[in-house]
Amino acid sequence: MAAKRGYDTKTIDHLIENVSENELCDLAELFKVFGDSTRIKILFVLFHGEKNVTEICDALDMNQSAVSHQLKILRTSKLIASRREGKAMIYALADDHVKTIIAMGKEHIEE
């Protein structure tokens, strides 16, 4: 299915060779970040462009503090980036990996 889209199988095999125990734990840590519905929702909101905290709270219909706590986790994992604009903090996806990883997950679910 991935190959169907031209994703290089040899590259994948290379990527998953010779992985140390530490790297495996880092990987688990990364996926753990995706493994929470609040955080996934935040990422989806940011798919549509950058947003400030209040906008994210409104989109999720959630408490500002809860959202900020999760934003911190996403920032720490470098999945999102932030910059200040006056009083507001603007958040955006850090790179395209986020979209790709989530798209692959969605493909799996849809089968």
Place this chain on the structure above:
Amino acid sequence: MAAKRGYDTKTIDHLIENVSENELCDLAELFKVFGDSTRIKILFVLFHGEKNVTEICDALDMNQSAVSHQLKILRTSKLIASRREGKAMIYALADDHVKTIIAMGKEHIEE
């Protein structure tokens, strides 16, 4: 970076459009499964081919019960498949999504 490998950006954008709240929760559930070092280790062992439970326990140097509990979670998420062979249960990766998802995660970490 993903595009560099020929992964179709339009396809990705389509995959992440119009996602319901339920689908987002399912996605989070899926990633949660990847988000544990024991389970990631099991998946990596299975990258090298199918294995029975005892072999997986040896590879991970872990208690059989702990491994079986995690195998169940991986089975439920359809990330691995099992079949019986005599007394033993043989486990294998269910499909290539697993490799692809993990490879994408690894790419992210390596930057």
Place this chain on the structure above:
DNA sequence: TGTTCATATGAATATATTATCATATGTTGT
């Protein structure tokens, strides 16, 4: 400087998750 708006953070509680232990189930061979 004081007030308001926007966001971040610490502490506490509630909930979820994992590994362990004990035991059950299922298979093979005697």
Place this chain on the structure above:
DNA sequence: ACAACATATGATAATATATTCATATGAACA
């Protein structure tokens, strides 16, 4: 039918995680 082996499962205890509440920080502006 019974013993030995392989795996699964239920209950428990230890740990991790998310949300809430209260409060702190920081920017803008009168």
